Amino acid sequence: MERRVIQVGLLGFGTVGRGVAEIVSRHQNELEHQVGGPISIKSALVKDLQKERGEWNERIQLTADPADVIEDPEIDIIIEVMGGIEETKLLLEKALSHKKHIVTANKDLMAEYGSSLLQQAAEHGCDVYYEASVAGGIPILRTITEGLAADRITKMMGIVNGTTNYILTKMSKEKLAYTDVLKEAQRLGFAESDPTADVEGLDAARKMAILATLGFSAPVQLADVAVKGISGISGVDLEFCEQLGYTMKLIGIAQRDEGRLEVSVEPTLLPSSHPLANVQNEYNAVFVHGEAVGETMFYGPGAGSLPTATAVVSDLVSITKNVKRKVNGFAQHLPLYPATLKTEEEMQSQFFIRLHVEDRTGTFARVTSLFANHDVSFEKLIQLPLENKMLAEVVIITHLTSRAVYKQLINELETMDVIERVASSYRVEGGNA
Numbered sequence: 001m002e003r004r005v006i007q008v009g010l011l012g013f014g015t016v017g018r019g020v021a022e023i024v025s026r027h028q029n030e031l032e033h034q035v036g037g038p039i040s041i042k043s044a045l046v047k048d049l050q051k052e053r054g055e056w057n058e059r060i061q062l063t064a065d066p067a068d069v070i071e072d073p074e075i076d077i078i079i080e081v082m083g084g085i086e087e088t089k090l091l092l093e094k095a096l097s098h099k100k101h102i103v104t105a106n107k108d109l110m111a112e113y114g115s116s117l118l119q120q121a122a123e124h125g126c127d128v129y130y131e132a133s134v135a136g137g138i139p140i141l142r143t144i145t146e147g148l149a150a151d152r153i154t155k156m157m158g159i160v161n162g163t164t165n166y167i168l169t170k171m172s173k174e175k176l177a178y179t180d181v182l183k184e185a186q187r188l189g190f191a192e193s194d195p196t197a198d199v200e201g202l203d204a205a206r207k208m209a210i211l212a213t214l215g216f217s218a219p220v221q222l223a224d225v226a227v228k229g230i231s232g233i234s235g236v237d238l239e240f241c242e243q244l245g246y247t248m249k250l251i252g253i254a255q256r257d258e259g260r261l262e263v264s265v266e267p268t269l270l271p272s273s274h275p276l277a278n279v280q281n282e283y284n285a286v287f288v289h290g291e292a293v294g295e296t297m298f299y300g301p302g303a304g305s306l307p308t309a310t311a312v313v314s315d316l317v318s319i320t321k322n323v324k325r326k327v328n329g330f331a332q333h334l335p336l337y338p339a340t341l342k343t344e345e346e347m348q349s350q351f352f353i354r355l356h357v358e359d360r361t362g363t364f365a366r367v368t369s370l371f372a373n374h375d376v377s378f379e380k381l382i383q384l385p386l387e388n389k390m391l392a393e394v395v396i397i398t399h400l401t402s403r404a405v406y407k408q409l410i411n412e413l414e415t416m417d418v419i420e421r422v423a424s425s426y427r428v429e430g431g432n433a
């Protein structure tokens, strides 16, 4: 292989960008050995040229003009680690038109415009790799597309957002309130100052759309993902979970049954013995079920400068190998199947339902007969008096039922005269039912 220097341009030089520069610098020998020549970071686009960046101010050409990077004829590969969607998409399209290969860590962009960018890349004979966009340091996209390429994946279930996992871990273990833990997470840098995308499940939904698209070879859009966040979870919910032998996690599920798909992100009760229930703090994990391989699980840091940069630089290595072998533009596969979604009647799971009911004779019989009318049986049930002696708390774990029946049940429970309110309800996964 020729030993010319592979020149790289960064779009963004923040947390991940610096990590990329550090890894390329620290691991130069190993990288050079793998790709048969040196890799050099030539320039980086930033917003604020006055910002203090230590030694990097001298080592990398910093610019505020995107054209200096994406139109530089010496640059082979662009690494996009600036974030953003619309403006960034235009920059990457321009980069592709200049025949630059792209690595991106941007799940917001890939969930929204991934298929269009991949199509354009193929037309220009370029590669687009985006390993870091899902679960940071865990090489899950490569695992799905290469490691498990021979299998037919039927289910992917994971914790793909570190912020919410950190919050739920602290709430469960230290019995702290949601708002207090969120403030602490913001102080420690685990949560953004505007945490909405994380806590309302949007960030995880984008990652699940990417995973489902690759895992099922079907163009799953963000709008196809049913999303519910963690902001409504109370300490009481978590106490009942524990009492019943479950742990609450924000779980992304992508499931395929006979070609029909279901993709969701929602707070979910897992049996406390389930491997995902033991993924703590800001860590991520993805559980993959393949028809042939059975169950596999991948665990690691979902974010952070060096873990994320490891995924980015691994993509850089893959593209560089392709450049040297002159085989770029073949990495992206167009989906084989349509994204045909299940109806709510076809989506089966168990549910946790917590009710405040009138504490008098006959109430319980009426609640149970409502469930019986819908042919929904109970796996577990707890009834406790509330401090207000007129009310009792009833917590039910159902056996498997459809989401359509569950929604109908909740509607009917909300209008029953003996029920003060449906305090909360969640999906339950991994049970025996």
Ligand SMILES: NC(=O)c1ccc[n+]([C@@H]2O[C@H](COP(=O)([O-])OP(=O)(O)OC[C@H]3O[C@@H](n4cnc5c(N)ncnc54)[C@H](OP(=O)(O)O)[C@@H]3O)[C@@H](O)[C@H]2O)c1
Pocket (backbone or CB within 6 Å): 011, 012, 013, 014, 015, 016, 017, 045, 046, 047, 048, 049, 051, 064, 080, 081, 082, 083, 084, 105, 106, 107, 108, 132, 133, 136, 302, 303, 304, 305, 308
């Ligand atoms: N941080 C993580 O752990 C992590 C994990 C997985 C994926 N990601 C993804 O990686 C990407 C980067 O994240 P990050 O945490 O590294 O972000 P960051 O620390 O905020 O860095 C962003 C960088 O991009 C530059 N930038 C932003 N907007 C720009 C614009 N309009 N024009 C020019 N430069 C601009 C900033 O310039 P200045 O330095 O001048 O401000 C900064 O250097 C995002 O897509 C994120 O979702 C991050």
